[in-house]
Amino acid sequence: MTRILLARSMKLALLAASTCIAITATAQDAAKGDAKAGLALVYTCGGCHGVTGYHNAYPNYHVPRIAGQNYEYLIAALTEYKKGERAHPTMRAQGESMSDEDIRNIAAYLSSLGTPGSTK
Amino acid sequence: MKHTIRRVTSISLTLFAASVFAAEGGGAPGKTVEDLAKPCAACHGADGNSTNAQYPRIAGQYHDYLARALQEYKSGDRKNAIMAGFVNTLSDSDIDKLARYYAEKPSKLDDLAHYEQGD
Numbered sequence: 761m762t763r764i765l766l767a768r769s770m771k772l773a774l775l776a777a778s779t780c781i782a783i784t785a786t787a788q789d790a791a792k793g794d795a796k797a798g799l800a801l802v803y804t805c806g807g808c809h810g811v812t813g814y815h816n817a818y819p820n821y822h823v824p825r826i827a828g829q830n831y832e833y834l835i836a837a838l839t840e841y842k843k844g845e846r847a848h849p850t851m852r853a854q855g856e857s858m859s860d861e862d863i864r865n866i867a868a869y870l871s872s873l874g875t876p877g878s879t880k
Numbered sequence: 881m882k883h884t885i886r887r888v889t890s891i892s893l894t895l896f897a898a899s900v901f902a903a904e905g906g907g908a909p910g911k912t913v914e915d916l917a918k919p920c921a922a923c924h925g926a927d928g929n930s931t932n933a934q935y936p937r938i939a940g941q942y943h944d945y946l947a948r949a950l951q952e953y954k955s956g957d958r959k960n961a962i963m964a965g966f967v968n969t970l971s972d973s974d975i976d977k978l979a980r981y982y983a984e985k986p987s988k989l990d991d992l993a994h995y996e997q998g999d
Contacts, residue, residue: 803998810992822942827995828988830933837936847957871933873995874988 793831798869801862804854828874834867913977919966920978928982940987946979 808814808823815822826834840846841855842863858866920938924930928939938946952958954967954975970978 799996800998802992806992806997810997812991812993819948821944821948824945825941825989825991827990827992829937830930830935832933833930833936836934845959847952870992873992874990 793835793864793866793868795865795868795872798865798867801858801866802869805866808850826870829870831867831871834870835863838863838866911974913981916970916974916978917981920982923962924982928985929987937987937989938982939985940989941983943979943983946982947975950975950979 805826809826813822837846838855838858841848841851842858844852846852923932923935924938929937949958950967950970953960953963954970956964
């Protein structure tokens with residue numbers, strides 16, 4: 761009886777493990793952004809993010825630095841704008857115009873930029 | 881006349897006390913910015929340059945953008961389960977200190993102005 765239970769729980773564990781591997785593999789496949797394709801898309805971003813020291817008109821704070829930002833965070837942020845989960849009106853409009861693939865490509869390009877100590 | 885002076889004094893004392901409380905805003909008085917930054921390090925790295933790509937680099941980011949983000953997490957305008965838990969304990973003054981602390985740190989982050997945009 762114990763042996764059967766043990767065998768069953770091992771099977772379950774294997775199933776869980778293989779599911780995890782499958783999910784990870786899918787996530788990785790989807791995560792391959794093309795930096796070169798991203799370069800073509802960031803032209804619009806430059807209007808605000810490409811001006812050093814540029815402020816939002818309202819509310820008044822610096823438009824964030826995005827060159828060298830982390831890949832997965834950039835995808836999360838753009839996806840949140842796309843879904844309307846982050847409030848900034850200009851960024852929401854931008855996000856809505858992007859496909860998931862566009863977002864991955866932009867994130868691949870932006871995360872490839874930046875050098876240590878570049879802001880100092 | 882004396883009565884009026886006393887009243888004015890008592891009102892201004894009350895206002896002063898209220899402003900002191902408001903400035904603290906439930907924060908942690910006496911904590912250094914290094915103390916405040918300790919919980920941040922778990923995800924954003926000790927120097928604010930997160931090595932785990934799902935968390936943003938905060939080192940070298942504009943201080944007013946960082947402060948704005950923290951304020952939005954606090955007000956609930958920006959939703960993130962992890963960040964919501966941390967910002968609850970921060971006063972406005974704590975947020976300002978943390979934002980300036982990380983903004984000053986060396987970083988890979990840069991203005992997009994220094995790079996090629998579009999083809």
